[in-house]
Amino acid sequence: xxxxxxxxxxxxxxxxxxxxxxxxxxxxxxxxxxxxxxxxxxxxxxxxxxxxxxxxxxxxxxxxxxxxxxxxxxxxxxxxxxxxxxxxxxxxxxxxxxxxxxxxxxxxxxxxxxxxxxxxxxxxxxxxxxxxxxxxxxxxxxxxxxxxxxxxxxxxxxxxxxxxxxxxxxxxxxxxxxxxxxxxxxxxxxx
Amino acid sequence: xxxxxxxxxxxxxxxxxxxxxxxxxxxxxxxxxxxxxxxxxxxxxxxxxxxxxxxxxxxxxxxxxxxxxxxxxxxxxxxxxxxxxxxxxxxxxxxxxxxxxxxxxxxxxxxxxxxxxxxxxxxxxxxxxxxxxxxxxxxxxxxxxxxxxxxxxxxxxxxxxxxxxxxxxxxxx
Numbered sequence: 001x002x003x004x005x006x007x008x009x010x011x012x013x014x015x016x017x018x019x020x021x022x023x024x025x026x027x028x029x030x031x032x033x034x035x036x037x038x039x040x041x042x043x044x045x046x047x048x049x050x051x052x053x054x055x056x057x058x059x060x061x062x063x064x065x066x067x068x069x070x071x072x073x074x075x076x077x078x079x080x081x082x083x084x085x086x087x088x089x090x091x092x093x094x095x096x097x098x099x100x101x102x103x104x105x106x107x108x109x110x111x112x113x114x115x116x117x118x119x120x121x122x123x124x125x126x127x128x129x130x131x132x133x134x135x136x137x138x139x140x141x142x143x144x145x146x147x148x149x150x151x152x153x154x155x156x157x158x159x160x161x162x163x164x165x166x167x168x169x170x171x172x173x174x175x176x177x178x179x180x181x182x183x184x185x186x187x188x189x190x191x
Numbered sequence: 192x193x194x195x196x197x198x199x200x201x202x203x204x205x206x207x208x209x210x211x212x213x214x215x216x217x218x219x220x221x222x223x224x225x226x227x228x229x230x231x232x233x234x235x236x237x238x239x240x241x242x243x244x245x246x247x248x249x250x251x252x253x254x255x256x257x258x259x260x261x262x263x264x265x266x267x268x269x270x271x272x273x274x275x276x277x278x279x280x281x282x283x284x285x286x287x288x289x290x291x292x293x294x295x296x297x298x299x300x301x302x303x304x305x306x307x308x309x310x311x312x313x314x315x316x317x318x319x320x321x322x323x324x325x326x327x328x329x330x331x332x333x334x335x336x337x338x339x340x341x342x343x344x345x346x347x348x349x350x351x352x353x354x355x356x357x358x359x360x361x362x363x364x
Contacts, residue, residue, distance in 0.1 A: 006196055010203030018210030025211075026218055049295050057218035060294050063254050064226055065338055067288055071299050103284060103342060105258050113254030117247040123257040128344060165256060167284055167342070168303060 026057045037178050039083075039185050040075035040164060044177070062112045069174045073101075075164040080185040086161060088116070088154035090190035091143040094125075094162070096183030098136045102168035103127055106183070108142065110157045118153035125152050144191065156191075219294040226252055227292075227334060230263045237273050237363045239264045239339070241356060244349060260352050262339040264361035269333040271364050272315035274325060277339055278358040279309050284342040289314060292332035300326070312337075322364070337361055 034041045045051040046059050046066045059066050066074055079085055080092060094106060107124040110116050115123045130138035130150050140150035142162070154160055164182065166173065173180045229251055234240030241262045245255035255261070266273040277287045279302060286301035287310050300310040313321035314328050314337065321327035339359060341352050 003195070003199075006199040007202055010196075010199040011206045014203035014206035015210045018207035018212075019214045021207075022211045022214035022218075026215070051295075053212065053215040056294060057215050060219040060222040061253070064222060064252055064294065065288070065290055065336070066254075067286070067299060068296050071286060071288070071301060105256065107254075107256060107258075109254060114250055115245065115247040115255065115257065121246065123245075123247065126258050163254065168301075 022057075025054055026061055028058070028062075035177050037075070037180055037182050039077040039079050039081050040182050041077070042073055042075045042177050044069055044174075046074065069169065071168065073166045073169045073173065073177065075166070075177070075182060076161055077164075077185060078159075078161045080187045082187065084187055085159060086185075087190065088157035088160050089144055090154075091141065091145070091147075091188045093139055093141055093186045093188055094152075094183050095137065095139040095186070097138070097181060099127075099164075099166055099182070100170040100173050100180065101166040104164060104166045106140075106152070107163050107165070108152050108154065108160055109163060110155075110160050113161075113163075116153070116155035116157055116160065118155040120146070120151075120153050122151070122153055125150055142185075220292060223290070223292055223294050223336075227265050227336060230336065231265045234264075236265050236267050237361055239337075239359055239361045241353065244343075244346065256340075258343060260341040260343060260349065260356060262341075262356050262359060264337040265334070266314055266337055266361065267334050267363075268314050268316050268319070268330060272313045272319050272321060273337075273361060273363050274322070275310070275312040275314060275337050276360045277310040277312075278355055279305065279307055280341050280352060280355050281307065283344075283352070285340060287312065287337060287339050289328055289330075289335060289337050291330050291335045297330055297335070298326070298328040 034043055048068050105124050105126040125140045130140055132138045141147040142152045144154045144156040239262050243249055245257050288296055289298040291297050311325045312328050313325035316330055
């Protein structure tokens, strides 16, 4: 084998391998600058010039036009609080208390971040849609089937994620999102 | 035998690293370019498009919030500054954010920042001048997107909010 054959093979493999690894990184295979809090993940540099090229690429793919943390924070859960992957054929209870910001909502998405078709035409639970008890606690159900009270339909999709938006978060949450009091996600059962 | 492969493998490693970084760097530009073209289908450049509420059947941009009314202006400052005037919405969260071609946020103004008054931004590139009364936003790229978000308390509010937001303008000087 001639030298240029060896160079051609290695360079071609390098080109394809480097690009394929980048695609795998962007599609979520690796953790880059993410901050975890229970089942929720977020980042501190979304939408800013401080974001790494990987963070910027990941946000462009699954959260294009995200706001910087001082305006809004985005916490995404792909797993429940016990670590099980969120499955649209299962029923979950999302339970939380006062969130330290001006307004919040939880929205259900599939794949890279698309709203799921469902008969109820309901895709999110905003703060005003839950009832709080005297301790300030609230809960809603995520389920493929109609449920009493605040209910977020899954559309029976195989996999989904939940995004918690917190607008005008407090300085404490911006600084230390890993310490924020965020909702828990309990799996109650599967069809 | 193996010694003949050492330099080709090193060359392949360098190419792999370069291809990886180039792909990561190019991804935001490519996705933003696609988004700008998609939004441009709704309205000409340098003019706001007032989208209906996001639903499963109406999703222009990934991860939309069904609680927010979105208005978008694809801007191009190559021929001069673009002025963005945002009509305030009383007693509601609203904001205008400016994204450049690399997806970075060049500016955000919300009702909290303006104390409920209108937001007036002059989008421009280096060397251009903002008119009096406008906050200059100097951009690293000619094209980008200005996005107004208005939080609705419930879907029934949409007609009233829609009437207010249509007073917002995006125009080239």
